[in-house]
Amino acid sequence: MLLITCPHCGARPEIEFRYGGEAHVARPADPATLDDAAWAEFLYMRSNPKGWHAERWRHEHGCGRFFNAIRHTVSDRIVVTYRAGEARPDLATIPGLDTP
Amino acid sequence: MKFSLLSLARQALRGHADWPAQWRSPDPKPAYDAIILGAGGHGLATAYYLAREHGMRNIAVVEKGWLGGGNTGRNTTIIRSNYLWEESEAIYEHAVKLWETLSQELNYNVMYSPRGVMMLAHTIHDVQVFKRHVHANRLAGIDNEWLTAEQAKEFCPPLNIAPGMRYPILGAALQRRGGTARHDAVAWGYARGADRLGVDIIQNCEVTGIRRGAAGAITGIETTRGFIATPKLGVVAAGHTSVVMAMAGVRMPLESYPLQALVSEPIKPAMPCVVMSNTIHAYISQSDKGELVIGAGTDVYTSYSQTGALHVTTHTLDAICELFPDFRRVRMLRNWGGDRRRHARPLAHHRQDPGSRPLRQLRLGHRRLQGDAGLGSCLRGDDRTRRPASDRRPLLPRPVPDRSADRRGRRGGRRALRPPCC
Amino acid sequence: MADALEGRAPIVWPDRLRVAALPPQARFVFRGDAEAAARAGDAFGATLPMTPCRAAADDARAALWLGPDEWLLLAPPGTEDGTARDIAAALADLPHALACVSDRHAALTVSGPRAETLLAAGCALDLDPRAFPQGMCTRSLLAKAEIVLWRHQPASFRLEVRRSFAAYVWDFLAEAAREHASA
Amino acid sequence: MTGAFRTTTGGRIDRARPLSFRFDGRAFTGCAGDTLASALLANGVHLAGRSFKYHRPRGILAAGAEEPNALVGIDRGPGRYAPNLRATQVEIHDGLVAESQNRTPSLRFDIAALADFAAPLIPAGFYYKTFMQPAGWWAKLYEPRIRAAAGLGRAPRGADPDRYTQRYAHCETLVVGAGPAGIAAARAAAARGDRVILCDEQAEPGGSLLAETRARIDGLCAQDWLAAALAELAAEPRVTILPRTTAFGYFAQNFVALAERVTDHLAVPDPNLPRERLWQVRAREVVLATGAIERPLVFPENDRPGIMLADSARTYLARYGVKPGCRALVLAAHDDAYGAALDLAAAGMEIALIVDPRPAADGELPRRAMAAGLPVRMSATVVGTRGRLRVHEAHVGTIGADGGVRGVDVVSCDTLLMSGGWTPSVHLHSQARGKLAFRADLQAFVPGATPQACRSVGACAGEFGLQAALGPATRVEDDPVREGGFAGALPHDRPRARAFVDFQNDVTAKDLTLALREGFRSIEHVKRYTTNGMATDQGKTSNINALAIVAAASGRAIPEVGLTSFRQPYTPVTFGAFAGTSRGELFDPVRTTPIHGWAVAQGAIFEDVGQWKRAHHFPRPGEDMHAAVRRECAAVRARAGIFDASTLGKIEVVGRDAAEFLERLYVNSWKKLEPGRCRYGILLNEAGFVIDDGVIGRLAPDRFHVTTTTGGAARVLSMMEDYVQTEWPDLQIWLTSTTEQWAVIAVQGPKAREILAPLTEGIDLSRDAFAHMAVREGRVAGVPARLFRVSFTGELGFEVNVPAGQGRAVWEAIWEQARRHDAVAYGTETMHVLRAEKGYIIVGQETDGTVVPDDLGLGWAIGKGKRDFVGKRSLSRPDIAAPGRKQLVGLLSADPGHVLDEGAQIVAMRDPPPGTPALGHVTSSYWSATLGRSIALALVADGRARHGQTLFAPMPGGAVPVAVTGPVFHDPEGRSLDG
Numbered sequence A: 001m002l003l004i005t006c007p008h009c010g011a012r013p014e015i016e017f018r019y020g021g022e023a024h025v026a027r028p029a030d031p032a033t034l035d036d037a038a039w040a041e042f043l044y045m046r047s048n049p050k051g052w053h054a055e056r057w058r059h060e061h062g063c064g065r066f067f068n069a070i071r072h073t074v075s076d077r078i079v080v081t082y083r084a085g086e087a088r089p090d091l092a093t094i095p096g097l098d099t100p
Numbered sequence B: 001m002k003f004s005l006l007s008l009a010r011q012a013l014r015g016h017a018d019w020p021a022q023w024r025s026p027d028p029k030p031a032y033d034a035i036i037l038g039a040g041g042h043g044l045a046t047a048y049y050l051a052r053e054h055g056m057r058n059i060a061v062v063e064k065g066w067l068g069g070g071n072t073g074r075n076t077t078i079i080r081s082n083y084l085w086e087e088s089e090a091i092y093e094h095a096v097k098l099w100e101t102l103s104q105e106l107n108y109n110v111m112y113s114p115r116g117v118m119m120l121a122h123t124i125h126d127v128q129v130f131k132r133h134v135h136a137n138r139l140a141g142i143d144n145e146w147l148t149a150e151q152a153k154e155f156c157p158p159l160n161i162a163p164g165m166r167y168p169i170l171g172a173a174l175q176r177r178g179g180t181a182r183h184d185a186v187a188w189g190y191a192r193g194a195d196r197l198g199v200d201i202i203q204n205c206e207v208t209g210i211r212r213g214a215a216g217a218i219t220g221i222e223t224t225r226g227f228i229a230t231p232k233l234g235v236v237a238a239g240h241t242s243v244v245m246a247m248a249g250v251r252m253p254l255e256s257y258p259l260q261a262l263v264s265e266p267i268k269p270a271m272p273c274v275v276m277s278n279t280i281h282a283y284i285s286q287s288d289k290g291e292l293v294i295g296a297g298t299d300v301y302t303s304y305s306q307t308g309a310l311h312v313t314t315h316t317l318d319a320i321c322e323l324f325p326d327f328r329r330v331r332m333l334r335n336w337g338g339d340r341r342r343h344a345r346p347l348a349h350h351r352q353d354p355g356s357r358p359l360r361q362l363r364l365g366h367r368r369l370q371g372d373a374g375l376g377s378c379l380r381g382d383d384r385t386r387r388p389a390s391d392r393r394p395l396l397p398r399p400v401p402d403r404s405a406d407r408r409g410r411r412g413g414r415r416a417l418r419p420p421c422c
Numbered sequence C: 001m002a003d004a005l006e007g008r009a010p011i012v013w014p015d016r017l018r019v020a021a022l023p024p025q026a027r028f029v030f031r032g033d034a035e036a037a038a039r040a041g042d043a044f045g046a047t048l049p050m051t052p053c054r055a056a057a058d059d060a061r062a063a064l065w066l067g068p069d070e071w072l073l074l075a076p077p078g079t080e081d082g083t084a085r086d087i088a089a090a091l092a093d094l095p096h097a098l099a100c101v102s103d104r105h106a107a108l109t110v111s112g113p114r115a116e117t118l119l120a121a122g123c124a125l126d127l128d129p130r131a132f133p134q135g136m137c138t139r140s141l142l143a144k145a146e147i148v149l150w151r152h153q154p155a156s157f158r159l160e161v162r163r164s165f166a167a168y169v170w171d172f173l174a175e176a177a178r179e180h181a182s183a
Numbered sequence D: 001m002t003g004a005f006r007t008t009t010g011g012r013i014d015r016a017r018p019l020s021f022r023f024d025g026r027a028f029t030g031c032a033g034d035t036l037a038s039a040l041l042a043n044g045v046h047l048a049g050r051s052f053k054y055h056r057p058r059g060i061l062a063a064g065a066e067e068p069n070a071l072v073g074i075d076r077g078p079g080r081y082a083p084n085l086r087a088t089q090v091e092i093h094d095g096l097v098a099e100s101q102n103r104t105p106s107l108r109f110d111i112a113a114l115a116d117f118a119a120p121l122i123p124a125g126f127y128y129k130t131f132m133q134p135a136g137w138w139a140k141l142y143e144p145r146i147r148a149a150a151g152l153g154r155a156p157r158g159a160d161p162d163r164y165t166q167r168y169a170h171c172e173t174l175v176v177g178a179g180p181a182g183i184a185a186a187r188a189a190a191a192r193g194d195r196v197i198l199c200d201e202q203a204e205p206g207g208s209l210l211a212e213t214r215a216r217i218d219g220l221c222a223q224d225w226l227a228a229a230l231a232e233l234a235a236e237p238r239v240t241i242l243p244r245t246t247a248f249g250y251f252a253q254n255f256v257a258l259a260e261r262v263t264d265h266l267a268v269p270d271p272n273l274p275r276e277r278l279w280q281v282r283a284r285e286v287v288l289a290t291g292a293i294e295r296p297l298v299f300p301e302n303d304r305p306g307i308m309l310a311d312s313a314r315t316y317l318a319r320y321g322v323k324p325g326c327r328a329l330v331l332a333a334h335d336d337a338y339g340a341a342l343d344l345a346a347a348g349m350e351i352a353l354i355v356d357p358r359p360a361a362d363g364e365l366p367r368r369a370m371a372a373g374l375p376v377r378m379s380a381t382v383v384g385t386r387g388r389l390r391v392h393e394a395h396v397g398t399i400g401a402d403g404g405v406r407g408v409d410v411v412s413c414d415t416l417l418m419s420g421g422w423t424p425s426v427h428l429h430s431q432a433r434g435k436l437a438f439r440a441d442l443q444a445f446v447p448g449a450t451p452q453a454c455r456s457v458g459a460c461a462g463e464f465g466l467q468a469a470l471g472p473a474t475r476v477e478d479d480p481v482r483e484g485g486f487a488g489a490l491p492h493d494r495p496r497a498r499a500f501v502d503f504q505n506d507v508t509a510k511d512l513t514l515a516l517r518e519g520f521r522s523i524e525h526v527k528r529y530t531t532n533g534m535a536t537d538q539g540k541t542s543n544i545n546a547l548a549i550v551a552a553a554s555g556r557a558i559p560e561v562g563l564t565s566f567r568q569p570y571t572p573v574t575f576g577a578f579a580g581t582s583r584g585e586l587f588d589p590v591r592t593t594p595i596h597g598w599a600v601a602q603g604a605i606f607e608d609v610g611q612w613k614r615a616h617h618f619p620r621p622g623e624d625m626h627a628a629v630r631r632e633c634a635a636v637r638a639r640a641g642i643f644d645a646s647t648l649g650k651i652e653v654v655g656r657d658a659a660e661f662l663e664r665l666y667v668n669s670w671k672k673l674e675p676g677r678c679r680y681g682i683l684l685n686e687a688g689f690v691i692d693d694g695v696i697g698r699l700a701p702d703r704f705h706v707t708t709t710t711g712g713a714a715r716v717l718s719m720m721e722d723y724v725q726t727e728w729p730d731l732q733i734w735l736t737s738t739t740e741q742w743a744v745i746a747v748q749g750p751k752a753r754e755i756l757a758p759l760t761e762g763i764d765l766s767r768d769a770f771a772h773m774a775v776r777e778g779r780v781a782g783v784p785a786r787l788f789r790v791s792f793t794g795e796l797g798f799e800v801n802v803p804a805g806q807g808r809a810v811w812e813a814i815w816e817q818a819r820r821h822d823a824v825a826y827g828t829e830t831m832h833v834l835r836a837e838k839g840y841i842i843v844g845q846e847t848d849g850t851v852v853p854d855d856l857g858l859g860w861a862i863g864k865g866k867r868d869f870v871g872k873r874s875l876s877r878p879d880i881a882a883p884g885r886k887q888l889v890g891l892l893s894a895d896p897g898h899v900l901d902e903g904a905q906i907v908a909m910r911d912p913p914p915g916t917p918a919l920g921h922v923t924s925s926y927w928s929a930t931l932g933r934s935i936a937l938a939l940v941a942d943g944r945a946r947h948g949q950t951l952f953a954p955m956p957g958g959a960v961p962v963a964v965t966g967p968v969f970h971d972p973e974g975r976s977l978d979g
């Protein structure tokens, strides 16, 4: 069970959270203007990297907030969490990202 | 050397000194007519059928680790074809038919054991869903029958059907021809078969890049053992498919989630069949060696960790103990994970909306153990229905245009790409 | 008023543990920003804490921080209408939301020297007083049910539970408490 | 006397407390403090099990968790049989009943041992090579036989009545292993004021100190020092010492799982105590002090009863006061075997010979042994043994300079002790994703870097010796340094002889080389082909030897070959411990409505909907389900019925932008909905498929009361929060779940108004004042209520929302009125039938994740001119706009008495050949009391264009012809809605 740091409540057990998929996949402002391919891209394409992954979590059984985390998908190590709406941190500025 | 009781006896007299290697460990040649990436069940079966059905000889399977060490070596070995959607029914039914004679075909005992797969219904909604399966399967000519709770108990005596259960068992859908097989033997049997047909299986050879020519067509792969030229590449990398496809600049509608399995210590035969419960998330069978083989739920987040979380294991085992209270004192021996890939878009969506292009890339490799034989043997045909290639047309995939690129107006490069299509 | 835990006699292992249902209570969920919360606190009669996972309480009223814009307010039973009126009046010009949820929950206390240990049978949080001091409160899970957990006294936790989960939470605690029956 | 082999003094057992137990029906006596293994050895019993494949007789090899041979079943009565327990870990208690396994009919005489004679025919992987002909015989004939022969212990029968619990724990320092290294670490942590958990799998903490005979620590003998150290730790309030507790799994972020065996060692367990307890510990730092496992030696016929690990034999003597035999041959590839020989000799055992394959041994212990006059032969090895049920002689040969073995001397002995040195227990370190480094001097892997806050100390770190374990602050005397280690197979000259590597799975050195010959080069392949390391001991004694053999045979270095993965659990863990209290009623919360008790009292039959129990129907005496539902249906249409709809999800949406929010989320238009009105809302996912529906009422300009399906409540709220928080944070709205705040009582039927009128205050129920799809607030039965005028039956209907605490009282008040009108209480089945008669859909029944609103004929609900809402863009994708989609229709079977099967497929022809694609399927099917015939809803390709056509539902007994109709069977004009 991972220990996930909610930006509001601090470190909490994984079972309190719900995973929310890849982060920073914004809903297009005006979907009607997208062609079918671009819409399909929004719906279904995810980067699914083997490495550092920006992803959403919701502290469902806690403060209820959605937030983002950067986690390594091999070691499951989370190096940083940040509030929804905040820009994805520049990975280069986060120490320790060279090792999973 | 043909495997048989006789050859075993003969070898016994010689202290088993003369058994040949079941497959070679060749160094990669500079070039192949086609390369399959991933020596799991799907990759090896693909190579085998390419060689056997379609006479291709100059082909290789490249594998980053050891053959059969991916999901093929870590699944719960269930084989069934009682799927709901016609597309799935067709491919899995084709596969089940292949399974029935696969040991003889490969001269390798894959221990296919059609002992019956039973899916439990706990709610009225489950009953509706599974009855729909039963009807759909029968229409497709696939065996699947409805059992009452009492009949389910008769088929599987340790099953708890007490009406006072938290989620009582209201009935079950039974596919008698479903069952299990020995996961390792499947990989090894196909590997040995493919090797004998001249396929080079190159292990410890990780693909690190996909090289493409000026026109965008594939020219070969970069690997940890050097560059290997090929005009055609089949990607069958299961959970790693999107990672590999990214090397060719192709995005996939896939996400990889850890899926756990576990085995108990071996005990004398106690589980006569396979039992699955979707509602309370657990499935179980017993291997020939005696371990209870149990499948857990998927972990909630994408990962390649090949382990799973403890709370997933606890939930799986509390469900198993509800269904089989006799097994409460049995002990877990080993728990591991695989990286199952999951469509970011479920088949149900795909089906109702078959036009989404990216899936065209994906002929193979996103199915299950039970599909190994089936998918490996039928690469041709419309990818939507994935119908078996009964006509035995040459298998090697046609170039599949990436029409999503077209629409985006990025013709050029992508369009000419002959992407990993099998 | 019928409570979901009505009729459940307390579980008492003297000098060790006590689990007891609490009587009905007026409850609200208040949502709004800091300014609204400050004003709501004045109207309600207990400060709405701005520190995450903290509660402010006096004998009659309590306000529990549940999220950055969410508080659970507890007040004596029967004060629903008055409280709603007071808050609405005080915040007429400030965006906020107030929903009465008096009946949404049932409440119980777990107290005594073994309280932390008992809760640890199903709650994954660190309940040591250094990690979970008096006045701390949060939503969390107890086994398979969501709870609001509040250390309202040094050796006593208050659990607010969705009413349909109350029987489960009680039965779970009763089962887990069994091992404490023997000293 | 508790056994002929019991010493008169010494050890930690209590000779004054004899305990009787049974093994395979024979009565024995042991002492308090004995394990089953030590008690059997004290009684001269070595034969304790049969091997997995060849059913060879096997004795007790070890003294701890690594034991591969002595597996037993323990029977504590009905439902309480546990197979495959290690006799070395089972503590005896008075009345213990143990039995041996995997033998027929008895341990001494096992028919299946015939397999041993067939051994040449059944090497590693033989089953992949045979049993293929004739096709089909595998499953029918061979497989059942193989299964019966395999499988070790018998399966438990009957539900286990014991209880299991779980506990989460948090600490600054978790120490695994309470040997000297672990105790030292725990003391240091306690001194810092940490919360410390110190666990050890054994019955007593102490580890190797419990059997330490020589060394003095701070001037005390080891046991006295141990007692003092433990007393000191026990006095620390922040230290928790957990004996009988195995750390079995090490997960990310220092999350460690422990299994505590609470009552198995007790003759009469306290019924309030669980049998086992699963601990889930989150630790800031983990100290692994798990010690090391002694390594067997691989030589021909090394598996007979009486052949033991040398230090285990010494442990039996020192800790349990048991001599393992009378005359021992010691095969010493490591100095510790000399230490064992010395101790056993001192206790009066005859040491026939110490055989050392090394050319020289100049360590302290060999020197002492030689000084004590023990016979030693260097450069020698054992090339064979004899003895069916117990070793009685060993054949000793000399290793020549070329590595060959020459000359055989027969040495008689009843015990053969061996040691290849120690294998550090790096299991948990490796599970923690720590790296491993190979140390050639030890021929062992030791812990390397770890990504977690975790360190290994003592023997598990490859640091042997008490001084290393205890640290410089503690003074240790007389603890001679022991070095070296041997891995692999000893040389011999008998190509046909079997030298066992994995005792439990009967894997021999030859099996390993066979696998290599057959192309299985990766150690993972070798493992899977030979099954080495896959037995219940997971290769604790065998993996390193197998690895060395594979390395030597393939000309690779050991680290090049690499290890197989260590996985949890370290030792097997009971399923029940994982399940914990989560069983029966506590398996999953049973959620009930405030009205549940009333329904129970009325004899309702319930169904599970998610976690909820819902009343399915209310049978009267003598009625079956069908009769009850018919009666309920008829009553609602003719008069009225009341229905508990409390499980419906409810969400209060409040804020300036509430209407805008719903506008963006649901397909419908909301902005123009007036306060006091409600509307049927449909919710899609972004892919365009229907995922939920429900009535939404506008209570005020900035306040909506949203209802969802029962199953969808949490999902919809979560989805709403997602959009509010992450997509549209600009919107000023807040969401509050009020599902449980309200009890919901649906009053439906022509008499609904009359039933409610006497109870309602402050709301004008008249047709004009309170129109269909309106909502009002007032009082019902004296309780503040939100009253919705809605209908899911097609009849005049109201849904009364009252605070849940009053739900039952209001229900009973309404019921009083209802009875006056001869109305009924009805359950979910009647609700389903009535709505189906009206063609109303149920999400999850008419939809399956692939259905868009138009498929359901609900295109009308989509707000006209809305530019966007969740899922809208998907509705214009070509495949969703394409013709041929499945559409909701009604079906009437030609035989009105025939109720179609839900899920039945629909095709165009009467006798579809297998493989015919279906046109669709039946989603709902009922007997309609209203129509006096069966009805069904179905999704059928191009269904709306097929009205009037005859299609077929293929059934086992023949296809059922059905006529396609519209989905509304009853009152299509909606006249009844107004009562």
Ligand SMILES: Cc1cc2nc3c(=O)[nH]c(=O)nc-3n(C[C@H](O)[C@H](O)[C@H](O)COP(=O)(O)OP(=O)(O)OC[C@H]3O[C@@H](n4cnc5c(N)ncnc54)[C@H](O)[C@@H]3O)c2cc1C
Pocket (backbone or CB within 6 Å): B037, B038, B039, B040, B041, B042, B043, B044, B062, B063, B064, B065, B066, B067, B068, B069, B070, B071, B072, B073, B074, B075, B076, B077, B078, B079, B205, B206, B207, B208, B236, B237, B238, B239, B240, B244, B259, B260, B261, B295, B337, B338, B339, B340, B365, B366, B367, B368, B369, B370, B371
């Ligand atoms: C726990 C679990 C239980 C399951 N249970 C069942 C079941 O009961 N029934 C069932 O039918 N299915 C089951 N499955 C699914 C089934 O195991 C898989 O779908 C199937 O084995 C996939 O085979 P594959 O050949 O496609 O993939 P894999 O066997 O995973 O093979 C892919 C190979 O590609 C290699 N690879 C990846 N990247 C590279 C690279 N860059 N270069 C070279 N090689 C690379 C990998 O090392 C791997 O060997 C289960 C899966 C899991 C994880």
Ligand SMILES: NC(=O)c1ccc[n+]([C@@H]2O[C@H](COP(=O)([O-])OP(=O)(O)OC[C@H]3O[C@@H](n4cnc5c(N)ncnc54)[C@H](O)[C@@H]3O)[C@@H](O)[C@H]2O)c1
Pocket (backbone or CB within 6 Å): D064, D176, D177, D178, D179, D180, D181, D182, D199, D200, D201, D202, D206, D207, D208, D209, D245, D246, D247, D248, D289, D290, D291, D292, D293, D422, D425, D428, D457, D458, D459, D460, D464, D465, D466, D467, D469, D479, D570
């Ligand atoms: N048996 C050996 O480990 C071994 C070998 C050589 C020397 N020695 C001597 O032992 C001392 C080293 O002591 P040490 O403390 O490192 O080892 P130790 O063997 O004394 O203690 C290790 C303890 O950890 C327990 N343990 C192992 N795995 C466990 C798990 N997963 N969960 C719970 N408990 C577990 C063991 O049962 C044992 O009690 C030195 O004095 C040395 O001379 C021991």
Ligand SMILES: Cc1cc2nc3c(=O)[nH]c(=O)nc-3n(C[C@H](O)[C@H](O)[C@H](O)COP(=O)(O)O)c2cc1C
Pocket (backbone or CB within 6 Å): B073, B074, B075, B076, B077, B183, B263, B287, B289, B291, B293, B306, B333, B334, B335, B336, B337, D533, D534, D535, D538, D564, D565, D567
């Ligand atoms: C059907 C099946 C049965 C297995 N039986 C055993 C077993 O009896 N003993 C064992 O140690 N492992 C068993 N395993 C697990 C493997 O040892 C191994 O954990 C799994 O293949 C994953 O590989 P990994 O743990 O090396 O990553 C089994 C695996 C499968 C798929």
Ligand SMILES: [Zn+2]
Pocket (backbone or CB within 6 Å): A006, A007, A008, A009, A010, A059, A062, A063, A064, A065
């Ligand atoms: Zn939080």
